[in-house]
């Protein structure tokens with residue numbers, strides 16, 4: 631089998647069949663499994679198509695975004711995190727076709743934000759852009775849903791996602807940026823969210839008070855966006871701990887942090903335009919952080935608070 635560095639040099643020439651996840655990830659006893667109510671297991675790390683790639687309201691296909699997604703798929707990523715609001719669902723659809731990887735081998739998440747007033751219409755528009763007839767996971771992008779602003783209540787929006795799952799337009803359903811109080815509002819629904827995608831990293835170990843423990847106790851899979859903020863905003867208290875561990879394990883800082891996310895039983899969503907980083911962020915096997923090393927990052931990270939998203943809504947609450 632090609633070694634990973636050789637892989638990076640050749641990855642654009644990989645045959646369209648490319649690598650199968652089983653070829654690129656040894657099954658490690660410590661590796662968490664993120665199993666959904668449908669029985670599907672969510673691959674990780676997810677490749678993000680927001681943040682770096684935002685183009686809201688711009689329907690033109692950005693080749694650089696397509697190429698980045700194709701590169702990630704050819705390197706072995708099998709989970710794409712999308713959202714209607716990013717404006718990049720068209721690029722995801724083109725990239726899946728160009729990758730030559732069968733659709734059923736790719737776990738595709740998308741989300742509804744601005745047009746949450748009609749989730750069915752929103753999902754149908756997303757499926758058209760993605761060039762697929764179902765998504766694997768559909769999320770309410772945020773909980774700030776009111777009749778005044780969107781013409782629908784949070785509870786009704788959630789019930790609509792339950793209907794969309796029953797109709798087969800999505801295999802599983804969940805939420806993003808929800809706090810404990812939001813989850814309590816759908817406690818009595820026919821189905822409960824399977825996923826809560828939140829901002830999570832050493833500098834934000836609870837996006838809102840108690841949300842990680844509450845979500846995991848209730849059986850939700852917690853997904854982490856912005857896991858690498860301590861790298862994108864260097865100079866914080868985790869740097870020394872992470873750098874020492876990177877040296878100890880012969881890995882880069884990104885791999886240490888993504889491994890820390892997994893050790894917290896949270897699924898990381900990250901992104902990069904660089905194939906080398908894409909490969910590095912995907913290569914998370916072959917080592918495990920000890921509980922003491924995980925705790926060292928917990929403690930160091932708790933000394934600094936960074937929130938990048940939803941500050942208008944959540945402010946800078948330190949959960």
Ligand SMILES: NC(=O)C1=CN([C@@H]2O[C@H](COP(=O)(O)OP(=O)(O)OC[C@H]3O[C@@H](n4cnc5c(N)ncnc54)[C@H](O)[C@@H]3O)[C@@H](O)[C@H]2O)C=CC1
Nearest residue numbers: 678679680681711806855856857858859884899900901902
């Ligand atoms: N549900 C929501 O409200 C949100 C969801 N997301 C999702 O999460 C995805 C990832 O979010 P990000 O903040 O971009 O994640 P992130 O914290 O992984 O940051 C990615 C950035 O880190 C840098 N980077 C990547 N790999 C690196 C490495 N190995 N070493 C050093 N630097 C590295 C690159 O500059 C890259 O743009 C988004 O694309 C989107 O899909 C992001 C924000 C909010």
Ligand SMILES: O=CCc1c[nH]c2ccccc12
Nearest residue numbers: 680681686713715716939940
């Ligand atoms: O999901 C990404 C974060 C986000 C929060 N608000 C907006 C608005 C438009 C695009 C992305 C986002």
